[in-house]
Amino acid sequence: MIENKYVYGPVPSRRLGLSLGVSPIPGKTCNYSCIYCQLGRTIHLTNKRKMFFQVGEIIGEFEKNLQSPLEFDVVTIVGEGEPTLYLGLGELIGEIQKRTEKPVAVITNGALLYDPAVKSELSRSDIVLPSLDAYDDVSYKKINRPHGTLNFSDVYLGLQSFAEEYQGQLWIEIMLIKGVNDDDAALNKYSALLNDLRYDRLYINTPLRPPAEPYVKAIDHEKMDRAVEILHGIAIDLLHSQGFHSEITDHYTAIMSIIKRHPMNQFEIEGFLKSRGCSGIGAILDDLKKDSKVVSISYKGYVTYRLK
Ligand code: SF4
Incomplete structure (x- = not known):
């Protein structure tokens, strides 16, 4: 296990295997402040993309890590916040791909997929894992608590158009929270949205680590089974053993x-x-x-x- 400023792991990931993480975002910098966030409440709520760090600096550290005999399956760009806020994302993906044959994945909340520049940068990666936690503007504000410039309709349409163009693997994740978005009415709304989306996999998750808000609770196995049945997804808590x-x-x-x-x-x-x-x-x-x-x-x- 190597610890650095930008590169961490490899760590086991339930969806991706052994993941070498690259974080191009300062801590708790996000355009959401999700009620379930395991990082706690967002401190820097922003929707402005920035060159937080130089690509060369991140890549220098990445190269040093590659010099040691590392076992990993995938390079995952995932911040302690939202990685698409990093203005150097596309260049970073390209530079990583020059240095490893392993797939490059980006875990994102998907909020900026309405931005053509973000879509184009993400299209360079091998796997994109966007979230779809809400089904309308009310649930969006309740669950994701987005930056004031964001609205659900733009975000969903952005995801839909990215999905149509993207050539890599698109793995969507829905986070289900007990009593918030786990009843049949909510699941049917997700189902309708998913019917109009092209994607390769759907993961259904529930908060298993301490959330930002104490009232957030994981759904039980029965609800997870019901969600799997209605949405035809893969339950993340069943992915391992x-x-x-x-x-x-x-x-x-x-x-x-x-x-x-x-x-x-x-x-x-x-x-x-x-x-x-x-x-x-x-x-x-x-x-x-x-x-x-x-x-x-x-x-x-x-x-x-x-x-x-
Ligand atoms: S999008 Fe991710 S990092 Fe941002 S608040 Fe939500 S869970 Fe936390």
Whole structure:
């Protein structure tokens, strides 16, 4: 684990695997102040893009990190705030891509997707993960508490037009909060919005870390199941080991029994084994790679295992 000013990790991410983070934004600088934000309330609420740091400075640190034998699957641009507020975002993505073959992902609240410059810069990345937490202006103000210049309609239309043009992977996330946006009426409104969007994946999340506001609570499993049913998304809290179960006590045999029906990527296998208290995860992954009955498929840094 390396700690620097701009580059951090690699850290395990439930959606992205082992993620090397790059943060081009000063702490708590955002155009939202979401009630569920794990950073606490936004201190610098702004909707003005700025060159907070020089691209060369960030890239210099990134290069130093690459010199050590780092294992990571993806480079994720994610600030302690909103990364699209960084005016050097497009250049930063391009410079990172010159230095690694690994995919570059950007985690964003999506608020600035109505801005053609932001759309064009984000289009350089391999994966964009925008949020869609609200379904109208009232819920937008209640959940995201945006900067006064933002309104829901512009943000949704921006996301819609970006989705139509973007050539990479678009993974949308909805954060569901108990008693705020988790009833059937709200889910049906999300469903209608999603019907008019092109995207590759939908993740349904709920706040699992301490939120900015104490009244924010995670939804329960029943509500999550209902949301998955209505929205046809992937529950983030099920992404790791919880998504895979086996009664077979031998770890290797248990994995073989799962991948017979359902391919697992390396992170799912790691999470699954960790949840079982397995201490020899590396050896099991090595054995899977050597196993003639197993095919391992590597794509952009992810290795997925399935039975031949
Ligand atoms: S958009 Fe992200 S960083 Fe900004 S307030 Fe919301 S959760 Fe926090």
